[in-house]
Every structure is written in structure tokens, then in C-alpha cells.
Amino acid sequence: MELTGADIFVRALQDEGVEFLFGYPGGAVLHIYDALYRQDKVNHILVRHEQAATHAADGYARSTGKPGVVLVTSGPGATNAVTGIATAYMDSIPMVVFTGQVPTHLIGNDAFQEADNIGITRPCVKHNFLVKDVTKLAETIKKAFYVATTGRPGPVVVDIPKDITAQKAEYHYPDKISIRSYNPVHIGHPGQVKRALSMMLDAKRPILYTGGGVILGNAAESLTALARALNFPVTNTLMGLGGYPATDPQFVGMLGMHGTYEANMAMHHCDVLIAVGARFDDRVTGNIEKFCPYAKIVHIDIDPASISKNVKVDIPIVGCVDNVLKAMLVELGNSTAQTDAGALKDWWQQIEEWRSRDCLKFDRDSDKIKPQYVIETLYKITHGDAFVTSDVGQHQMWAAQFYLFDKPRRWINSGGLGTMGFGLPAAMGVQFAHPDATVACITGEGSIQMCIQELSTCLQYSLPIKVINLNNGYLGMVRQWQEFFYQKRYAMSYMESLPDFVKLAESYGHVGMQITRPADVEGALIEAMKLKDRLVFMDFLTDPEENVYPMIPAGGGQNEMILI
Amino acid sequence: MENEAGALSRVAGLFSARGYNIESLTVAPTEDSSLSRMTLVTSGTDEIIEQITKQLNKLIDVVRLMDMTEGPHIEREMMLIKVRAQGEHRNELKRVSDIFRGRIIDVTDQSYTIEMTGAGDKLDAFVQALEPGLIIEVVRTGVSGIGRGDRSLKL
Ligand SMILES: Cc1ncc(C[n+]2csc(CCOP(=O)(O)OP(=O)(O)O)c2C)c(N)n1
Numbered sequence: 001m002e003l004t005g006a007d008i009f010v011r012a013l014q015d016e017g018v019e020f021l022f023g024y025p026g027g028a029v030l031h032i033y034d035a036l037y038r039q040d041k042v043n044h045i046l047v048r049h050e051q052a053a054t055h056a057a058d059g060y061a062r063s064t065g066k067p068g069v070v071l072v073t074s075g076p077g078a079t080n081a082v083t084g085i086a087t088a089y090m091d092s093i094p095m096v097v098f099t100g101q102v103p104t105h106l107i108g109n110d111a112f113q114e115a116d117n118i119g120i121t122r123p124c125v126k127h128n129f130l131v132k133d134v135t136k137l138a139e140t141i142k143k144a145f146y147v148a149t150t151g152r153p154g155p156v157v158v159d160i161p162k163d164i165t166a167q168k169a170e171y172h173y174p175d176k177i178s179i180r181s182y183n184p185v186h187i188g189h190p191g192q193v194k195r196a197l198s199m200m201l202d203a204k205r206p207i208l209y210t211g212g213g214v215i216l217g218n219a220a221e222s223l224t225a226l227a228r229a230l231n232f233p234v235t236n237t238l239m240g241l242g243g244y245p246a247t248d249p250q251f252v253g254m255l256g257m258h259g260t261y262e263a264n265m266a267m268h269h270c271d272v273l274i275a276v277g278a279r280f281d282d283r284v285t286g287n288i289e290k291f292c293p294y295a296k297i298v299h300i301d302i303d304p305a306s307i308s309k310n311v312k313v314d315i316p317i318v319g320c321v322d323n324v325l326k327a328m329l330v331e332l333g334n335s336t337a338q339t340d341a342g343a344l345k346d347w348w349q350q351i352e353e354w355r356s357r358d359c360l361k362f363d364r365d366s367d368k369i370k371p372q373y374v375i376e377t378l379y380k381i382t383h384g385d386a387f388v389t390s391d392v393g394q395h396q397m398w399a400a401q402f403y404l405f406d407k408p409r410r411w412i413n414s415g416g417l418g419t420m421g422f423g424l425p426a427a428m429g430v431q432f433a434h435p436d437a438t439v440a441c442i443t444g445e446g447s448i449q450m451c452i453q454e455l456s457t458c459l460q461y462s463l464p465i466k467v468i469n470l471n472n473g474y475l476g477m478v479r480q481w482q483e484f485f486y487q488k489r490y491a492m493s494y495m496e497s498l499p500d501f502v503k504l505a506e507s508y509g510h511v512g513m514q515i516t517r518p519a520d521v522e523g524a525l526i527e528a529m530k531l532k533d534r535l536v537f538m539d540f541l542t543d544p545e546e547n548v549y550p551m552i553p554a555g556g557g558q559n560e561m562i563l564i
Numbered sequence: 565m566e567n568e569a570g571a572l573s574r575v576a577g578l579f580s581a582r583g584y585n586i587e588s589l590t591v592a593p594t595e596d597s598s599l600s601r602m603t604l605v606t607s608g609t610d611e612i613i614e615q616i617t618k619q620l621n622k623l624i625d626v627v628r629l630m631d632m633t634e635g636p637h638i639e640r641e642m643m644l645i646k647v648r649a650q651g652e653h654r655n656e657l658k659r660v661s662d663i664f665r666g667r668i669i670d671v672t673d674q675s676y677t678i679e680m681t682g683a684g685d686k687l688d689a690f691v692q693a694l695e696p697g698l699i700i701e702v703v704r705t706g707v708s709g710i711g712r713g714d715r716s717l718k719l
Contacts, residue, residue: 118570123581127624130570147624180719181566181627305618308611 005134005165006035009098012141014041015173018069020060020432021045022053026073027113028100031165045432045461048453050077052425054084055451058093059429062412063387065218067094067148068429074100074162075113079120083419085155086124090416091239092216094153096144097121103163104132117159126154134167142177151184152303153216188300188319193327196274196298196315197335203272204343205294205350206232209255209284212239212415213277213301219322220244220408223276226325229332231344233351235263237278239415242405247384252351253360256284257552258397261359264550264558266351267292275299277321280310281416290557300324359550359563360401368543369518371395371470375402377522378440378468381529386438387412387430391423391447394476397548399442421450424467428454431463438466438529445471445495445539455508458535466528467537469501472544480547484562485554505537514539567593567600571625575602578623584608584616588641588706599627599719603708628717636712642679643687644669646701647694649676657698664690675700683707 003011009032013021021044025033036044047053050072057068068088072081078099088095099121102111118130127147129140140158148156200206214223220243227234227250234244235255244251253260255267267273273295278284285291291311299306299313300321307316317324362372375398378386388403389412390396396413405411412430414422427441448469458465478493502512511534515524521540528536550561565571572591579586584606591602606616613631620626632639649657654676661668661678664686670677680690684707691702711717 119573122570122574122577179624182624303622305615305622309615312611 001171002168003171004031004035004168005137005160006031008134008137008169008171009141009160009165010035010039010042011171012138012173013069014039016141016145018042020057020429021069021071022047022056022060022429023071024050024053024073024077026077026100028074028077028102028162029071029165031162032071032100032160044071045428045457047425047457049451050080051083051421052428052451052454052457054081054088054095054097055419055422055425056429056432057095057097058084058088058422059389059412059426060433061088061093061095061429062426063409063430064433065409067096067145070095070097072097072099073113074102074117075115078115078117082120082124083421085121085157087414087417087419087422088155089124089126091212091414092153093155094148095155096148097155097157099157099159101130101159101161104161105163107161117157121157124155125157128157128159130159131161131164134164134169137164137169138171138173139177142174143179146177147179147182151182184302185304185318186320186323188317188324188327190327192315192317193324193331196317197328197331198337199272199296199298199315200230200232200274201335201337201339204340205266205270205347206230206272206274207252207266207270208232208234208244208274208276209237209267209278210234210240210243210276211237211278213321214240214243215408217277217302217321218408219277219320219325222322222325222329224248226329226332229329230339232274233266233348235259235267237281237284237415238400238413240278241400241411242408245406246404247406252355254400255558256281257286258401258548258550260401261357261550261561261563262351262354264552264561265354268557268559269350270295273297275301275313276325277301279306282310285310286552286556286558286560290560292558357563359561361564362546366543367518369515369521369540371398371472371540371542371546372402373518374468374470374521374540374542375399375442377525378442379403381522381525382438382440386410386440387427387434389413389423389427389430389439389441391441391443391450392418392420392477393444393447394472394480394546394548395442395444395447395470397477398470420447423447424451424454424465427465428457428461428463431465432461439464440466440468442468442470444476445469445473445498445501446475452504455505455510455535455537459509462533463535464531464533465535467535469537469539470542471498471501471539472542472546473498474544476546477548479545483545483547484551501537501539505535510535510537512537512539514541516541565600565602565627566625567598568625571600572602574623574625575604575620578619579606582615582619584612588704590706590708596719603632603706605707628719630711630717632709632711635715637709637715638712639683639707639709640681641684641687641707642681642705643690644677644679644703645691645699646675646677648674648698648700650674653698657694660690660693664693666690
């Protein structure tokens with residue numbers, strides 16, 4: 001039987017197993033909305049701004065490993081979604097975004113609500129498609145999901161002109177699809193795996209530096225097994241937190257600009273660096289000229305273009321990180337060679353000495369609420385088992401430093417693009433995927449206002465998110481840079497005319513709390529967590545001038561941290 | 565590459581987004597109508613060329629890629645050049661054009677249009693050999709390349 005394009009769209013999503021479709025309607029997608037109305041398998045979630053649709057789909061994807069799916073209208077609907085698409089692109093998140101388009105015959109006419117969605121999104125998608133023929137619609141949707149979820153994942157945009165959604169075609173959704181020019185590598189080269197392992201076994205001062213690829217590639221278990229078998233220290237990037245249990249003694253903390261002293265010093269002094277699903281981002285390496293001066297480097301990554309992009313490596317291994325780590329474990333089992341236990345003992349002793357510097361200490365006797373203390377307490381009372389999303393700024397760094405993630409997919413933040421406004425909508429996506437879990441959004445009074453309208457979505461769908469607003473009255477991260485590098489000229493970093501967040505939360509139908517004294521922090525958090533079915537907006541008035549330490553200033557090497 | 569709308573802009577977009585340099589670019593469909601063939605001339609250190617190669621390979625529209633300069637190959641470019649050809653210049657221009665194996669394909673009492681094919685440096689040399697004041701217009705196609713002997717880029 002022939003179906004309209006709109007019905008084909010809905011059937012394809014059903015056949016793809018899509019649970020949630022985050023979207024916002026408009027003229028160009030009305031046939032699709034009508035088709036959605038006539039079914040009940042795909043759950044459409046109505047957000048309040050298209051940016052939030054993409055972040056929510058993104059949070060869903062990060063916390064489940066399944067692709068996030070979005071539907072927006074043409075023109076402004078699509079352009080509003082771009083920030084979320086770029087956010088997902090930078091962090092390699094699988095996502096399929098359907099954008100409405102003006103009817104085929106009007107494309108190029110400056111028609112009402114026309115934008116060149118393919119052109120606008122091209123630099124921030126893994127791939128995009130314009131559907132020009134209704135008979136190709138189902139196959140294109142299949143391709144979009146295939147490309148988004150395989151290899152190095154990423155967002156894919158499918159632009160659908162309105163007339164295509166009205167035309168009819170036979171529906172057939174392919175089980176499998178192949179694209180001749182797209183063949184992601186799965187297995188690492190066995191010779192390279194052998195060479196890498198023998199270099200690792202010879203190491204005197206090794207370190208495993210692991211990133212978001214471990215999370216995306218579901219490799220946390222094999223990473224943990226390998227690290228333990230070798231007794232090597234492990235550091236995670238901001239994107240890699242949860243890839244190795246943070247409470248394990250072999251974990252030396254996050255590395256990079258606001259990483260721990262021990263992680264960065266161990267990086268600087270290591271003789272063998274094993275990079276796993278990490279991409280040598282500038283926030284990690286600091287000054288590239290000074291990066292890991294004594295190290296031979298092994299780099300495991302699914303994307304050949306990530307290898308030797310910023311830092312020349314000695315042994316590249318292209319493949320799924322999980323497969324490669326498993327191959328290493330097998331190889332290690334078969335090998336008679338062993339690690340240099342004596343050298344490792346000395347190395348650990350050195351690391352413990354660095355660790356004893358206690359680089360994350362903060363003033364515990366202050367009469368102001370220290371943001372670090374709030375997160376530490378949140379960690380304590382949620383037993384380290386919450387899903388934590390964050391926005392961008394100081395609060396994001398404190399969350400990364402003080403909430404110890406033992407499991408992957410629990411820490412949800414915009415690492416690559418650094419998108420303020422990400423936290424709350426991402427938390428919605430996480431909560432939809434995990435209705436019974438505790439989902440906390442750690443944010444700042446600057447960031448939260450970038451997608452504050454989503455409090456309304458949260459009410460509509462009864463999402464009991466706990467918003468932890470670390471309200472320092474400043475765009476704190478900007479202020480910190482101005483304090484350090486611009487002689488305290490606080491240009492535009494003071495947040496004046498803030499709303500009364502308690503009343504704001506209440507007016508959206510939620511519970512609001514304001515916490516002003518350190519002694520009240522724990523009690524308030526316990527009380528909020530008890531309100532299991534309510535969104536609680538917790539406005540913590542924190543020390544306005546607290547800074548994030550340690551910090552590698554621009555141009556610094558990893559051994560050149562500013563410490564408190 | 566896939567012979568599809570948008571394929572060319574993906575390549576061009578990649579070069580501009582990542583700050584790589586395109587010296588010339590030619591593209592046209594092949595005997596297989598689903599494919600088109602692009603020859604792109606760029607420059608950079610070995611590391612940059614390696615990155616360009618990897619990034620191009622990541623594009624889904626790029627089906628197969630070969631760095632021509634890694635082996636024996638032939639490069640050809642076509643130039644159409646219109647020159648002022650009056651009086652004593654007419655014979656002289658014909659002679660120089662012959663030396664470079666050019667063909668005069670259009671003649672008026674004021675001008676010649678010469679067609680010439682060759683590697684880029686031969687075309688450069690011809691342009692150099694002309695009195696600058698005589699050149700009215702130069703059109704170059706950019707380089708097309710193909711491997712020598714058994715070396716080929718085929719599916
Ligand atoms: C959309 C967007 N605009 C601007 C920035 C630049 N920026 C980075 S951190 C920051 C301040 C964030 O302030 P707030 O949310 O209050 O968090 P705090 O640093 O105070 O914890 C800004 C403006 C950004 N990351 N994203």
C-alpha cells in the first residue's frame with residue numbers, strides 16, 4: 001500500500017525503534033505532525049525552543065548510547081537547532097535531526113521560512129541529506145541512522161521539503177544498508193596491538209589517558225580490566241569521566257587545564273603515554289611544544305583523522321577502542337613478558353607524592369557557601385549514583401572535579417563546543433530515558449538563563465530534575481580569566497538584574513529553594529532529593545569570587561599549573 | 565566521488581573550514597554516471613597533506629582517494645589564451661605557439677585564441693614567453709591527473 005511521505009516518516013521511526021522524538025512544530029512539518037497525531041508508538045516531546053530539542057536528544061543519546069532524534073520546522077526552526085547540532089558534532093554524539101524545508105519548487109526562491117539547512121549545517125554534521133524524491137525517503141532515513149551511529153558517531157541532518165511529505169510511495173524500510181564510500185574500521189591491526197603492548201610492558205612511567213571514545217565505544221569495562229592488569233595510572237579527559245572508576249586508587253583524576261596536579265604531572269613525566277579514544281584537545285595538552293616531552297605515544301582511536309592531528313604518535317591503532325583493548329588483554333594473557341614492577345613501584349610512589357599536594361583543597365571554614373562543598377555534598381547524598389548534567393563555566397569544572405563518577409554515561413556535559421544552555425535540556429533527555437533515576441543539572445545563573453524556558457517542558461512531562469544553581473552573581477569563568485589576565489577589569493561578567501529564581505521556579509509550577517548558609521547545604525539537598533516526583537530548583541548563593549584550581553594558564557605546559 | 569549535488573561543496577567547505585589551501589580543482593562526471601572525478605592541487609607539509617587525506621576520506625561523498633604525487637603520474641591542464649595579434653606580431657605569435665604545440669583555434673584581424681595543453685609549468689612558460697602587453701585573456705582549467713602505467717584509481 002502506498003503511504004504519504006509523512007506516514008513513511010513515522011513508520012520509519014517506528015521501525016527504527018525510536019522511543020522519543022524531541023521537536024517543535026511549524027508550517028513545513030505539519031503533514032508530519034498530523035501523521036504523528038495518528039499513532040502512539042513514537043513519543044513526541046514538545047520543547048520550548050528548538051535548541052533544547054537538540055540538547056535533550058543529545059542528553060538522551062549520551063546517557064543511553066542510542067541515537068537522539070529531533071524534528072524541527074524549516075527556517076528558524078532549523079537555525080535554532082544549529083547550536084545543538086554543533087554541540088553534538090564536537091562531542092561525537094549520535095543524533096538524527098529532521099528539518100522541514102519549503103516545497104521543492106520553492107527552494108531557492110527566498111520562500112517564507114526558507115533557509116539553506118544543508119548549507120548551514122554542513123560544517124557541523126557528520127553528513128546531511130536533502131530528500132528530493134519520496135521513494136527515497138525511507139532509505140534515506142535508514143542511511144541517516146546508520147551513519148549517525150556507526151564509526152565515530154555524530155549528528156546527521158535530513159532535510160525534508162513539505163511536498164515530499166504529501167506525496168505517496170510504497171513503504172519499505174531496509175533492514176540493512178551499505179554505503180560504498182563509508183566503511184568504518186572495527187578491529188585494530190594485530191601487529192600494531194602487539195607492538196603497543198610490548199612498548200607498554202617496557203614502560204617505566206606509563207599512563208593511560210582516556211577520553212570520550214571510551215564512553216561512546218562502551219569500553220569502560222575493558223579499560224578497567226586492562227589498567228588493573230597492568231597496574232598503570234589512569235587519567236580521564238572531561239569527556240572521558242566515568243570511563244574508569246573515579247574512586248579507584250589507580251585513578252589520578254581529570255587532566256588538562258583544570259585537571260589535578262597528579263594527573264598533569266604524571267602526563268608531563270611519563271615515558272609511555274597510552275591515549276585511548278581521546279583527541280589531544282588544546283584544553284588537555286596545554287602548550288603543545290611542552291607536551292609530554294619524554295613520552296613515546298600509543299594512540300587508539302576509531303577515527304584515523306584524530307591520529308597525529310595535534311601530536312605525532314609512535315604507534316597508531318585505528319579501531320573500536322573496546323575491540324582494541326580486548327585484543328590487548330588477550331595478548332597480555334598470552335604473553336610471558338611482564339611489567340617492570342620495580343619501576344612501577346617507584347612511579348606510583350612519585351604519583352602519591354604529587355597526590356599528597358591535595359590540589360583540590362578549598363576553604364572549609366568559610367562563612368560563604370563554597371561551590372565545591374555543594375557538589376561534594378551532592379555526591380555524598382546521591383551516593384555517587386546520579387546522572388549529572390552541567391552547563392559551561394566554573395560550575396562545570398567543579399562538577400567534574402568533585403562528583404566522582406564510577407560509571408560511564410553518568411556525566412553529561414558539552415566538552416567540545418562548551419555550550420551554555422546545554423544542562424537543563426540535556427537533563428530532560430536523560431530523565432526521559434531514565435525515569436526513576438536521580439538527574440541533577442549543575443548550572444550557573446548565567447548558563448541556566450540560556451534555556452530557562454524549558455522549565456515549562458519539565459512541568460508538562462513531570463520531569464523531577466534537581467537543578468543545582470551555583471549562583472555566584474558572575475559569569476564566573478569569564479570573571480576568573482579577567483581576574484588572572486586582565487587585572488580584574490570585570491567587563492560584562494557581572495550578572496545584574498537576576499530573577500528571583502525561587503519565584504521563577506514556582507511560577508513554572510516547580511519547587512524553588514534558596515540556600516544562603518553553608519550549614520544549610522546538606523539539609524536542603526536531602527530535602528530536595530526527597531521530593532522524588534518534583535522538579536526542585538535549588539538556588540545556592542555561593543562565594544562570588546571563588547576560583548577553579550589548579551589551572552594551566554594559556555601557553556603553559558602541563559607541569560606549569562597555578563595551584564592554590 | 566559520488567556524482568551528487570553537494571559533494572563539491574563538502575570538499576570546498578572542508579578546505580576553507582580547516583584552513584587548507586586549494587590551488588586548483590577540476591571535477592566532472594566519469595564513464596560511470598554515478599561517479600565524478602575530482603583532481604585537486606594543494607600544498608602543505610607532510611603532516612598537513614596527511615590530515616587533508618584523512619579528512620577527505622572521512623567525507624561520505626568521497627569514494628576513493630589517491631595522492632598522485634606518491635607515484636608516477638601524468639598531469640595535464642588546458643589553457644585558452646587570447647592575445648593581441650596585429651602586424652609583425654602575427655607571425656611571431658604563431659611561431660611561439662607552434663614551439664609550445666599550441667593550436668590557434670580562433671582568428672580575427674586583431675587577435676588569436678590559442679589552445680594549449682600540458683603540465684602546469686609548460687603553460688606557465690608559454691605565458692612567460694609572451695610579451696605581457698599582448699595578453700588579453702587567460703583561461704586555465706586547473707590540473708587533471710592520472711597514474712602512469714598500471715597505477716589507477718578505479719572502483
Ligand atoms: C553560548 C555561550 N556563550 C558564551 C560562552 C562563554 N562562557 C564560558 S563560561 C561563561 C560564564 C558562565 O557563567 P555561569 O553560567 O554563571 O557559570 P559560572 O562560571 O559562574 O559557574 C561564559 C560566558 C559559552 N561558553 N557559551
